[in-house]
Structures are given as C-alpha cells and as structure tokens.
Amino acid sequence: MRELASLVMEYYAECHRAKAEGRPVGWMPPMNGGIEVFYAMGLMPVFPENYSPVCAAFGAAPPHFETSEAMGFSRDLCGYMRNILGYVHGDMHGPLEPMGGLPEPDLIMSFGGGCIPAMKIFQHLERRFPHAKVFRADMPQVALDDIKEHHVAYAVSEMHRFIEFLERNTGRKLDEERLHEAVNLSDEACRLFDRIMSFRRNIPAPFGASEIGLMFVMVTRQGTRTAVDFLSRVLDEVACRAEARQGVVEEERLRLFWDNIPPWYDLGLLRYFEKAGGVVVAETYSSAWSIRLDTGDPIRALAVKSLMSYPLVSCVSIDRRRDMVLRACRDYAIDGAVFHSNKSCVPITLGQADIMKALERELGIPSVTIDGDHMDIRNFSLAQFQTRADAFMETLLERKGR
Template identity: 65%
Template sequence: MGNTQKSTKRLATARELQQIVAEFYLEGHEAKRTGKPVGWMPPMNGLIEIFYAMDLMPVFPENWSPVCAAFGLIDKNYQAAESMGFSPDLCGYLRNCVGYINGMMGTEGVPLGGLPEPDMIFMPGAGCVPTMKNFQYIARRFPGAKVFLGDPPPVPIQRYHIDYAVHEIKRIIAFLTEVTGRKMDYDRLGEVVRLSDQACALWDEITGYRRCIPTPISAAEVGLMFVMVTRQGTRTAVDYLARVRDEVKERAEKGAGIIAEEKVRLFWDNIPLWYNLGLFNYFEKYGGVVVAETYSAAWSIRLDVDNPLEALAMKSLMSYPMVSCVSMKRRKEMVLRACRDYHIDGVILHSNKSCLPITLGQMDIKRALHEELGVPSVVIEADHMDPANFSMAQFEARVDAFMEVLLQRKGSGRR
C-alpha cells in the first residue's frame, strides 16, 4: 500500500456521493455562465444559508483542497505555492489553495473544471490563521471581486454577541443586495434554515448509529461530510442524508456491521488524510473499525427554525471554536466524551503538521485517555494534506503493534 489510497466504501449511498460532488462543481460553472453571482467563503458560519436563500452560488476553497488531494493535484499546487515563497511548514490547505489560484486555475483539464472565479469574497477576521491568510491571498488574486470582511467576537457567547452577530448578518445581506441587486426573501430564508436544521438532525441521527455494536457506518464513509460542507440548507442534502440514514438504520437494526467481524472500536483524532482515506480500511485486517472522529462532529449545529437570523448568528458564533480554535480543556473533554459514547477501545492520535491548533494538546489527551478511561492510544505523525509528511511504513509499524496490544486486551476480557 502506497502513501496515497482511496477508501473502500461499503454503503450503497456512499457511492452516490460522487455525483453530488460533480453536480455541485457543475452548478458553480453554470452560475458563472448564466451570471449568477459567485461568492468564495469559509464554511460553517451561516453564510451558506443566506446564499442559497438569495439564489447565489457559494464556493468553498477549503473543501476544494480535499478534492485536489483525491484527484492527485496537490503536488503541482504545492510547487506553485513554494515558488511564490510559501514555506512547506505552512498548512496544506493554504498552500494548496494559493498554489491553485496562482497556478493551474483556468487551465485546460482541471478535474471538475476547478473553481469558478469569485464575484465576492468573504474574508474572515477570526478562526484559524491559515484560513484568514488564505482569503487575504484570494482577495489579492481577484482584485475585481467585492470583499466583505467579517469579524466574529470571542466566546463565551453573551446576548450582546448574538445581537452583534445578527447585525453582521444584516450587513452581509445589505452587501449582497448592493453587489448583486438581489433582495432577501425572508420566507425563503426560513425555509433554507429549516432545511439546514433538518440536515443537521439527520447527521446527528446517522452519527448516533455509530454507537451500535457493531457500527453500521465507519470513518471510511467520511466523504458524506461533503453535503454538510457545501449543501446545508438545500433539499439535496436532506434527501441524500435521509437515504443514508435509511441504509444505516436498516443495517443497525439487522445488526450488520460495516465489516464482517468487528473486534476493536477505534477513534481517530484530528483531520483525516484526504489523500489516503484508505487508511481507515487498514485496521480491518485486525477486525478494527474507526467508529468516530474529531472532525465529523464539527459540521452539525441545530438551528432555531423560528428565528432564522438569530439561528444563523448563533451558528456563526458557535462554529469556529468547534475544533481548531477551542481550549485544550474542552478539546480533551470532547475526545473523552466521544470515547465513552462510542464504546472506544483505542485512539489514533493523528499528529498533523498541517493543523497545529488541533494537534496541540494531544499529549494531554493521551494521558487523560489512559488515566481517566484506561483507553490506550497511539500517535501517528502525518499531515492532512501533504503526503510528503507521511510514511506508510512507519504507520504500519506503529499501528500493527498497537492493534496487537488492543486485541490482546480484548482477548483477556479488559476493555
């Protein structure tokens, strides 16, 4: 097995995803051709609902990076970034995106046609630093695009923060009306927020089935997350997730696991290796299944459907400190809770060179897992975007030893 590998997906609905991905990118190019305004934005901040409600096209450069990893485009993008002076120590999302927009973007033969050029750019003033810098470079690359600079306040969330965020969302709507001439239909926004909330409810329900022993869905199907990133607030997401839910529910009720004989339940901490989702299948030869991950929990926030604007304000305030901008104490609690909820036997701690904020504190998490839950863990040095920072041979050596320990413990009746 090489450094890059696709995962084996066992849910029928997971195989439908390819079409949903292709349609999303096609819609972006269609928008460009028909004059529907295109906006580039970071995910999970309430903007997607406003965009779909105003019939505008959202584009997510961060999501484009895993797509580039899947299509094997990242080497070229990294080279382009490095020739501009971007250090290889910087986050792979940032290097991939700046390399792409200043390199192969607009050339022939880019898979899915690449990204449509932005008419508007939403620059975050908070969140993780590579994301902020990424959007600053996007704004430099497309000087013709109108720029909206957002600035969410810190947590803990108080009433005045919510008022402020509602005010910011109204400012976004006014900006969109000024740039595109489109007015917000608040009934339509209510409908979009309802759909967004339904998608989150379905997501929670699907992930809830992962508590079942054996689990009917695993991390190998993590690509499903695509609809949570790009299609929140649409029928597409709700219909698709409902089909996934039906399949997962049926499997759960039949007691059908995602692999034939589930022996060891694993938790994956930090972002997956987008160029090697096949790693999630590696554990199977030991009867190991990755039951839960840190990252997939970050895409669901239930919304108050009766107050769409406040709901989106809350979403914008709650989302950015969910994984990467959270205190170490809270991060530790999240991992420990997931290990209890999903009956985890062992934890893979992905020490991620591309995401230092999530990686920071993993040693404390490791100690807490041992001391508070008696759950063993192993640290894997890798990178969610750059295969150059990952060695399959090292991974195999560590994981093989780790899985043997876990199987022994299971065999001796300890969990």
C-alpha cells in the same frame, strides 16, 4: 452513500453553471452562517478550502504546492493554503484540475472567526481576484464557554452587515421566508447527520470513517433540500445495515476513535486498522459540521453557528473538545483512540496530548499518535504509520484478551 460521488460532481457542475448563467458566485470559508444566506438568495457558494481535499483525493495537490512554494509560501504553512494559492495562480481550468476547477469569484467573503490560515487564504485571494467584491466579517474567536451576549450581538450585527453587502452587490433582496426555509433545512440536515452518526454506536458499526466524505454535503449544501433528501436516503441505508447487523468487517474486534482531519490524499488509510478487525467508528472532525439551529430566529441562529463551529474542534476550547471526545468514547464504546498529529492543522493538533491523558486517566482508553498531514503526503510516512498502527492494534487486542 454510493450517491456521494455524483452529489460531489453535481455540486461542482452547478458552480460552473451558475457562473455561466450569470448567477453571482461567492468564495467563502466553511463553518459559518453565510452558506444558508447564499442559498436563500439564490447565490452560489464556493468553498476553496473544501476544494483542497478534492485536489488531494485526485492527486492534484502536489503541483499546486509546487506553484505556491515557488511563489515563496513556506512548506510550513497549512496545506489547504498552499494548495488553493497554488491552484489559483496556475491554470485554473487546466485538464488536470478536478471537477473542471472552480469558477472565478464575483464575491469574496472571509468570516474572521476561524484559524489564521483561513483568514490569510482569503486575503491572498482578494489580491488574486481584484475585480471581486470583498466582504470581511469580524466573527470573534472565543471559547465556547466564554461566549457572552455581546459576542452574539456583535455576530448578529455582522450577519446583518453581510446581508446588506450581498443585497448591495448582487441586486438581490433577501426574502425572509426563504432564509427561514434555508435555516429549517440546515437544522434538519444536522438532525439527520447526527442520527446517521449515532447508528455507529451499534456493534458492529454500519459504516466506518472512510465514509467521512459524507461531510461534503454538510460543508457545501447546508440550507438546501438536496442535503436533506440525500441525508434522508443515507439514513435509510444506514438503518437497514444496522438492522441487518451488517458491519464494516466480518468480525468487528476493536472500535476506534479518530481525532483531527483525515489524510485526504488516502482515506483508505483509515481502513488499515480493519485487517486486525479495527473500525474507526467516531471522530472529532465530523461533529463540527452539525450544529443544531434555533429555527425561530434565523439570523441569530446563523450568527451563533458562526461563533461555535471553529472553537468546537480547535484549540480555542480544548476543555470542551476533551469533554466531547470523552463523551464520544463512552457512547461509542471505544477501545482505542488514534490522534493524527497534523502538521497542516495546528489548531486541532494543539491540546491532543491533554485529551490523550484524560482518555487514559478517566476511561482507561489508550491512544496512539500518528504523525502526518491532512494535505501534504510529503509529511507522512506510510511505514511509520503502519508500524505504529500495528503495534497499537496488538496492544489493544491483548488488552481485550483476544
């Protein structure tokens, strides 16, 4: 896991190299099958939304917020949106921008199947980069249990339209063998990721949620050998830790579940519980990045992935999300759940109250709500967080009789 920082730097370095070498750079949202197609065609995918957590972690987000808010974007809008729009309207390659900033896009893709801010981000990016070729896909927003054959058929036809767009605008032909290989690698990355996560069922858990940065590879490198090799090494490392019963804290007294996107500006907050022997051993958000693919039919697999990723963790499928949380809480022997009421992500926050009730009713697992924002520290109060977390940990320890 120590390699993660260099993997992040290498990804952004490759983005800049691609631009310098004339390899087409495309900006796109994550959580869709476009990434595997990009890598299979030798194109460079860049994820503006993913750059926002990087900005938050490096403390670069506040000036971006200032820029976008000065343009008239409301503080009530999603922090990813305000950050990236502030970034692209500022000095994109200024000395304070993490990783040297992002290379400007030759192509801009929006997929349509995510949340409204994700759609709006790309509409504004189109205006900012008028020279870029634009592709707007129409992936339907539909609950997981309601996905029917006509949804899949339409998503497949959108994938074909996407490939035609790329071929027409880059002069590169998609090699079916390479796509097949990318889908195989993507599926293998998901398998490894699931396997790594499953080690957290061990008591003590070999790693906690503050290592969630591991997801970076699932967001940016799906469909590549880089992802598979990295995750294979992480798996070995985690297996060794589990074998040696090496935990996150000396005595793991409480096992916690985290719902919603973490506060990217300070992942250390996830470790706050450790002072009372609490370790966050499972979370909702990481599961959205691991969807096993039917490698026998690559295009269909990528279409299905594009349909499933967003509903899996959002308010589009609250029932399925609730079931997923309940299952995880059983499988990971959770003592208590922490629900991040996240002003920057309404789709994940909606439904939390029902999930909390179900946890208490069906499993007797108590929960606590932490008010915050995954991007904007101005919407977070450390003192309030600490007070609630302390009280919650005390209650949990009392229930466990320790």
